[in-house]
Amino acid sequence: MYWGSLIVAGLFEMIGVLMINIYHQRKSWGALALLILSFSLSFALLSFSMKVLPMGTAYAVWTGIGAAGSAVIGIIWFKERANAIRILMIATIITATIGLKLIAS
């Protein structure tokens, strides 16, 4: 459950960053509200996951999911090029996250 909470925290961070970009493009109240909501939920879930997980592990996975998720959104949604290095970096993040999960349990 703590790992699940950490992963959802990373996903909300990713949505929060997306909302920052959308808010920069068009200053809508909806984007601003979603931005605040996403980051609040993200921090709350990160905090919950750290009841059990070490800070270094939780923080690294949280930033990792945010970065990998943003790259995936960029590729799928904003038609950024999916070059080999990006795919390799995303795979690195996922592999390291799985590794951290495996040695934790």
Next chain:
Amino acid sequence: MQKAWLQVFIGAFFEVIWVIGLKHASHYIEWAGTIVAIFISFYLLIKAGETLPVGTSYAVFVGLGTAGTVVSDIVFFGEPFSFLRIGFIAFLLIGVIGLKLVTEERGEA
């Protein structure tokens, strides 16, 4: 330029402070301090990004933040030292920093 790097370093310091706060805060004053630290670290990172390339400043920022939290775990909170754990964290960090630098290269950071 030098001032902007100082903002990155101080921002990363506050990043570590809020991570510690999210795990260890128990009193409402500590929670308030944690929220203030979140705003300070984000503010300094955004400020630094006005002068420095965003991908580079973020890469240094997140590297320092990760190192700071790992060291704090071990030095202040008695987390056992594990080569395997630190190895995986370093590996993950390569992925995050790599993504940020690649994005910047293509001029859309």
